[in-house]
Amino acid sequence: MSLGFLHPSPRPLASGTRIVMERLKEDLRKALALALPGQDIALERPRSGDMGDAAFPCFRAAKAMGKNPAQLAQELASTIRIEGAELVAAGPYINLKLHPEIRAKAMLEALLGSTPYGSASATGETVIVEYSSPNIAKLFTIGHLRSTMIGHALAQVNRYLGCKLWRLNHLGDWGTQFGTLLAAYKRWAEADNPKLDQDFSWADEIPEKRRSPLFRLFQLYVRFHQEEEQSPEMRDEARLWFKRLEEGDPEARRLWKWFRDISLAEFQRIYDRLGVGFDTLEQGEAFYEDHLKPTLARLASSGLLQDGDAGAKIIDLSDVGIQTPYLVQKADGTSIYATRDIAAALFRQKEYDFNRCLYVVGADQVLHFQQLFAVMNKLDPWFKGRMLHTPFGMIKLPEGKMSTRKGNVIFLEDVLDEAVQRVLAIIEEKNPELPDKAAVAEMLGMGAVVFFDALNDRVKSITFTWDRVIALDGDTGPYVQYAHARICSVLRKAGGDWAAKARPQNVLDSETSIVEYKDASLPASMTGLEHPSAQALLFELSGLPEAICTVQRENMATALARQLLAIAKSFSGFYTNCPILHADNPPEVRESRLALCVATARALRQGLFLMGIKAPEEM
RNA sequence: GCGCCCAUAGCUCAGGUGGAUAGAGCAACGGCCUUCUAAGCCGUAGGUCGCAGGUUCGAGUCCUGCUGGGCGCACCA
Known part of the structure; x- marks a missing residue:
């Protein structure tokens, strides 16, 4: 359909x-x-x-x-x-x-001006990207990286292409899982570890760097699900706690808020590290609590609501080819994610009047979104064509599926830390004199992981192995970063204000998608750029705007990542075949080649920035 | 059982709306640092695009069937 x-x-x-x-x-x-x-x-x-x-x-x-x-x-x-x-x-x-000269002039004009290359002026369109959306009291795993970075790139690119953007994080801060947490806390923590500030005697020892209340909350969650396998009646205990929470029980409320605060502080640390931002963190699932009754009322008055088994409320969608009924209220009267997603869509319609809303959520939820969109279309034709699920494949372990409940997961921070460590080792080996090693290693390690995630079609699932995810040579983020760093090195050696021409004029944080550069003058002649290697580089640079548009059209960063690789690769060819600062070079050759270096550095840095990757000037 | 997704080199993957000799990286093998960072560059080798039909001047790409794998199929999100 x-x-x-x-x-x-x-x-x-x-x-x-x-x-x-x-x-x-x-x-x-x-x-x-x-x-x-x-x-x-x-x-x-x-x-x-x-x-x-x-x-x-x-x-x-x-x-x-x-x-x-x-x-x-x-x-x-x-x-x-x-x-x-x-x-x-x-x-x-x-x-x-x-003609080689025309080609060179065209590309240098486009890249040396102050207008961001491949960007578009304001379109008047409003785009919502919903991404990351972690569940409270769970640690970020490598799986969470996907939604977070795909969403970030989509937000960046759509903004770059002139859309008004709302970046929303549909935090999993409500639902039956909170019943689980509350029940687990009451059972195993309240009596002897009420502040979650000590390790549990019944749990395995926690590695030093993970000793946090959030991790202990996570341990409670895992233990509950493990024991629940033997004692299914525990599910009712969890459901009961959620019911109390939803009915406003003060103790449940107090603990809920506390759990949420613990989690958010930790999440913010990760987002800062990834350079990812949201326009609000206050529109998670709990935000829609007050919207649920009106939403159900609206569904009822639209004639969509039907009685399901045991008093549950459902919406039948078989007339639009979806055989599975959409459950919007559970038999015990509590709410479910579906209701909150409907409420959220209605809220966003009113609040943001959006043209497009992208849900960056895993492929295991395709049915849910088909149902959601079908319901919204029935509710108001306004929604037709405005919402899109951009599913992505899951990350599996060689042994099989990761499961937070079972505890066999790869934590995101461990991956990032390991990547940074590996980079650090290489720096010590290849460039021990490098200033600010730690900061550079952080940029490169992050670049490796994030770039890897974007490289392939998002719908395909990924089998996690350390060596693949943290690869540092070949088609990788560090390869692109390396090309950029070499350019910067040449520009530094060229003296004058060459290095400054490739340096951003603004702060590159998550509040902007544009890397601003000063207007730089064109070289006096294009002599020196007629070499096939230089021409090949110019050709790849000319493909960047289209790649950025492809990201917007296909809702994944793959095309951009691959174009950046093509640019970096052809730069390497140019660098190898065309000496830039060679003493024998006539001044005009030196100047035109340096100008091409500036142009390439700008393209690479801008492209990486859209993906959420930083570009060190030295590595 | 029903629905959706995936299958391309030994491995991991690219291959907009069907179009040029199906391309990269890794691994393997052979070269290149007294010129700007060798995290690099150049070369060699590696293919029945899962199988069988169909549509078309032309199919890795579209259609049908089959095989293998993944995911989903109301009271988790």
């Missing part, structure tokens, strides 16, 4: 990025339209820059005209003339190939 999500429409790029290249492609499009009336003129981007900057496949047009595609390509290429570029027939394709 497709609900026809309203994808963002193509929008004009900001003026500084409406570059020569786009104009030439437009010229080609017009010329082809003239030569081939009635044909669909769709240009493609060639796989590699030495084929050209744009390509037109002649198959369809040739068929319509009863000609051989290669022959048609030949004819068109010889009749159409585009100023500043050449047209080459390559088999059934016509390739538009910019």
Whole structure:
């Protein structure tokens, strides 16, 4: 069943990025339209820059005209003339190939100006991204990284492309799990460890760095679920506590708030470390408590509410092809996540009047979101096409599924710490004189983990192994960061204000998605950039805006991560083949190559920043 | 049982709206540091795109069936 999500429409790029290249492609499009009336003129981007900057496949047009595609390509290429570029027939394709100098000038103009490359001006659209959404009293596992960083990147990119953004964290701070916590606390902590400030005698010893009230809360949670397997009646105990909580029992309330505070403090520490931010943390599940009755009333008055088993309330969706009924109130009268999600959608409609709302939630919840969206469409056609679940695959262990309840999980902080440790070891080996090693190691370790997560299609599940997640060479974050650091090193050695040209003018925190640079002047000539390696780099740089748009369209950072790799890789080629500061270089060659370095550094830093990755200037 | 997702090199994966000789990284093998950071660069080898049909001028990509794996199928979120 497709609900026809309203994808963002193509929008004009900001003026500084409406570059020569786009104009030439437009010229080609017009010329082809003239030569081939009635044909669909769709240009493609060639796989590699030495084929050209744009390509037109002649198959369809040739068929319509009863000609051989290669022959048609030949004819068109010889009749159409585009100023500043050449047209080459390559088999059934016509390739538009910019003159090296034009290509260089176009890209440097786009990247050395102060308008963020590939950004778009305000569109007037409002986008909500709901992401991270951890459950209270659980520690962040490697699994939580996915929603957090995918959501962060989507927020950054949509903001970069001119959308008004609301970044929401649907905290799991309500629900039956709180019954579990309350019951567990009463059973095993209240009497002898009421402040959770000591280790439990019945639990395994906690590693030093995890000794926290939150971890002990987590231990309570795990123990409860373990014992519950033997004594199923404990479930009722948990349900009862949740019922008390929802009915306003003062003790349950007090403990709930305390548990929540303990958790939030810890979460904030992680978010700070990841550089992730939200516009509010106050709209978690508990926030909708007061909305639940009105929501149920509205469902009832819309005629959607039906009686289920044992007094539960359900919504039947079989008329839209969903056979599983949607449970919105449990038999004991307490609420359930579904009700809170409906309430949240209604609240957001009123509060934010959004155009799109993205739910960055695991793939195991697809049915839930199909049901939710179906209900919202029935409730108000306004919702149609405005909500999208962007599911992601789960992270499994080689032994199987991770389970918080069973306690066999990989904690996020352990992964981050291990990554930083491995980086530190490499720094000691390769660059022991590096200033501020700890800070650089933090950026690189984080870069490795975050980049890895973004590299592949989000719907695929990942089997966690340390060596894969923390890989530091090959197609990795540190590879891109390394290219950036080498550029900065060259720029430092060039002297003058070269290094400053690649340095951001603003603070790069989660409140902005744009890296601001000063307007830098173009080199006097493009001599020195005609080398194939330089041209290949320029071609990859030209692919960045499209990659950013792809992130928005496909709701994952994969395309951006891969374009950054392509840029970094072609920079390495340029760096190897084209000496920049070589004494024999004429001044204009040195200048144009340094300008290309600045342009590349800016593109890399901006791209990494959108993904939530920092770029050290030295490593 | 029903529904959704996945299957591409030894391993991990890229391959918008069907289009050029299916591409990377890792691992393997062979080269490159007296020039700007070797976390790098260059090269070699590695493929019946799970299987079988179909649509099309053209299928890794779309359709049908099958096989294998994952997830889900109301009182957790």
